[in-house]
Amino acid sequence: MSQPSGAKHSSDSKDKDPKDSEAQKVEKSTKAELPTWVRGRYSTRESFYRRNNWVLRSCYQRNGPLVRVRSAHSNVEAYEIPRRNIIEKIRNLPTPLAAYTTSDFSPDETIDPFYQANIDKYKPKLRNDQAANDDDNDDFIHCLVLNCISYFPSERPTPEPVSITCQQGIYPESKRKDCFLLPLTAEQKALIPSGLSEESQKVYHTLITVAEKRSTARITPVNLLVITDLAKDYDDLTAMVILKELHRLGLIVLKGFVANLDPAQKRACFGRGALDSLGLGFVPIARGTKAQTKDHPVDDYEFDCSFMAPEDTVFEDGYNLIESIYLEAQETSSTVSLLLISSLTDISNAATGELNQLMADYTRSVTLQGGYTVTEDNELVPNNDAANNNFDFPAAQRFHKFIHDARIPSIVYTKVAAFATPLFTNLFTGMEDTGHPIGAHLRRVEVTQDIAFYKKACLPPEQRFRPFMDRDWFLKSRTSWYDEDRGDQPFPEGDEIVPYLTKIVAYDALAAVGSAGCDVLDALGVLKQNSEDLEQESPHKIIGIQGVDDGVNGEKMANAIYSLLLGSLLACQQRLDVPR
Numbered sequence: 223m224s225q226p227s228g229a230k231h232s233s234d235s236k237d238k239d240p241k242d243s244e245a246q247k248v249e250k251s252t253k254a255e256l257p258t259w260v261r262g263r264y265s266t267r268e269s270f271y272r273r274n275n276w277v278l279r280s281c282y283q284r285n286g287p288l289v290r291v292r293s294a295h296s297n298v299e300a301y302e303i304p305r306r307n308i309i310e311k312i313r314n315l316p317t318p319l320a321a322y323t324t325s326d327f328s329p330d331e332t333i334d335p336f337y338q339a340n341i342d343k344y345k346p347k348l349r350n351d352q353a354a355n356d357d358d359n360d361d362f363i364h365c366l367v368l369n370c371i372s373y374f375p376s377e378r379p380t381p382e383p384v385s386i387t388c389q390q391g392i393y394p395e396s397k398r399k400d401c402f403l404l405p406l407t408a409e410q411k412a413l414i415p416s417g418l419s420e421e422s423q424k425v426y427h428t429l430i431t432v433a434e435k436r437s438t439a440r441i442t443p444v445n446l447l448v449i450t451d452l453a454k455d456y457d458d459l460t461a462m463v464i465l466k467e468l469h470r471l472g473l474i475v476l477k478g479f480v481a482n483l484d485p486a487q488k489r490a491c492f493g494r495g496a497l498d499s500l501g502l503g504f505v506p507i508a509r510g511t512k513a514q515t516k517d518h519p520v521d522d523y524e525f526d527c528s529f530m531a532p533e534d535t536v537f538e539d540g541y542n543l544i545e546s547i548y549l550e551a552q553e554t555s556s557t558v559s560l561l562l563i564s565s566l567t568d569i570s571n572a573a574t575g576e577l578n579q580l581m582a583d584y585t586r587s588v589t590l591q592g593g594y595t596v597t598e599d600n601e602l603v604p605n606n607d608a609a610n611n612n613f614d615f616p617a618a619q620r621f622h623k624f625i626h627d628a629r630i631p632s633i634v635y636t637k638v639a640a641f642a643t644p645l646f647t648n649l650f651t652g653m654e655d656t657g658h659p660i661g662a663h664l665r666r667v668e669v670t671q672d673i674a675f676y677k678k679a680c681l682p683p684e685q686r687f688r689p690f691m692d693r694d695w696f697l698k699s700r701t702s703w704y705d706e707d708r709g710d711q712p713f714p715e716g717d718e719i720v721p722y723l724t725k726i727v728a729y730d731a732l733a734a735v736g737s738a739g740c741d742v743l744d745a746l747g748v749l750k751q752n753s754e755d756l757e758q759e760s761p762h763k764i765i766g767i768q769g770v771d772d773g774v775n776g777e778k779m780a781n782a783i784y785s786l787l788l789g790s791l792l793a794c795q796q797r798l799d800v801p802r
Contacts, residue, residue: 404431413471415792422785426471428745429738433472436741444474444559444586444739447547449510449540450730451483451564453492453524456667457727460787461563461734462493463660466500467790470800473738476502477547477558480540482510482568483613484518488525490537495529499659500790501800508543513565514613523670527663544572548580557586561737563730565613570621582628590634591733594622596762601626608636609688631761635732639766641699642776645726649784658791669723672700676719700725731783732774736765748779 481489593605602622611618653661679696683689697703701722740753765773
């Protein structure tokens, strides 16, 4: 060890000392890259303990219930997790650290001599630090963990850092390691469908690890209410398939679906049949509203499937289902998270009507597919060019105002993020090969939908799906046409487009993955920023801003979507149990 963990760092002229060790040079260059909220809070002249104890508490944000606090030393808000949960988490870290924090600790049996010597060396200094809080033992443990996960050798009591998840929250992208994957038990291994690639198996391993860490910290799964316009586009069904798998793995609990957009009855029938085929017969689905201010044409391909429920199926009204889910949350002192991937009419009617206070009190978070702008005052202004807002723009305005007024955090996945996620038609081919009827439907409807879309894109602006979605836009964003120099080759007409339909744009699939929670997003590494960095910027997060940042690590997001879609259908065919 080159210096005790309580040593002070100076920002004076010694930065230029040619005798600086390589580790010190790395440390100095990396400090400038730390997130603004870290740099602003911790002076380089403060002790290691005082700087980093708060960082540790902030970095546990993804793993447990939080208490928002304000430090006496700064105007910046931090997040502190209840101490008993911190202790529980630390006890689950790799030995010898875990052994040291337990009450029945025996040094002679479990602690490496080198490690024990360093603990003894620094413990007195840490306990005497004047910045210590009330419980010296808890604070010492915090600092000990920070020492172990530090990127800088001068601050570690061991030669190599302990690789645990919260390291990702402290250092920038280039210094991160993969999520620390827990060894799987035989029961957990049985959750992974057979037939997946090694890369897809790692996605499942990551998700099972997150679920296990939540369970250890006594964090309940996300209670999710979904509002969707099933069958209008294939991506709503892809979202449902992904959600089924997140539910099976214990990351979310599907409380119900509302199928809106005219004809809502047929969309509910489509959804009921799809849910039943996925083993989710116990999940309720309700009939929503017309959900539009102008007529929406229904294409022939929308309801051409083998799993539709009978058209005379009786469904609960969407408003009533929303009310019952929130009343249950009130009775059980739990919360509801919303996944909104269609028109906002139904949720706006509930949130701005008689359920206003109930939803304000018990909504945990909102995940949307669409688009909005965040003003300097953190107010939300929905974008009229986002289809889900445009269906009923006054409703979108009312609901975004509700989110702002009720101070409910939200995250929106835009078309920019979807186009940055490279998915190809081999995905639906693979799903079709599983033999599940949803796989066959998605493969067929992907072609027929895109043919219809292309034909509309070639029409005058007023007849297109959206005026800007012209032929050139379609060929660039949804086909491989421009992958080669076509010279004077004429544009394809009608069905001639089929050989070039190689790309899949699954807008709602991104939002479905995101609805599982920030810890899932961070563990999978699908976003360019970690959740705590996004949280510091605004309670309302935009993933994908045109001309600025697409917001996603496209390959990782695509891999997560591919793995969950294929794995979900394989799990059905292999009769892997879906918990109620």
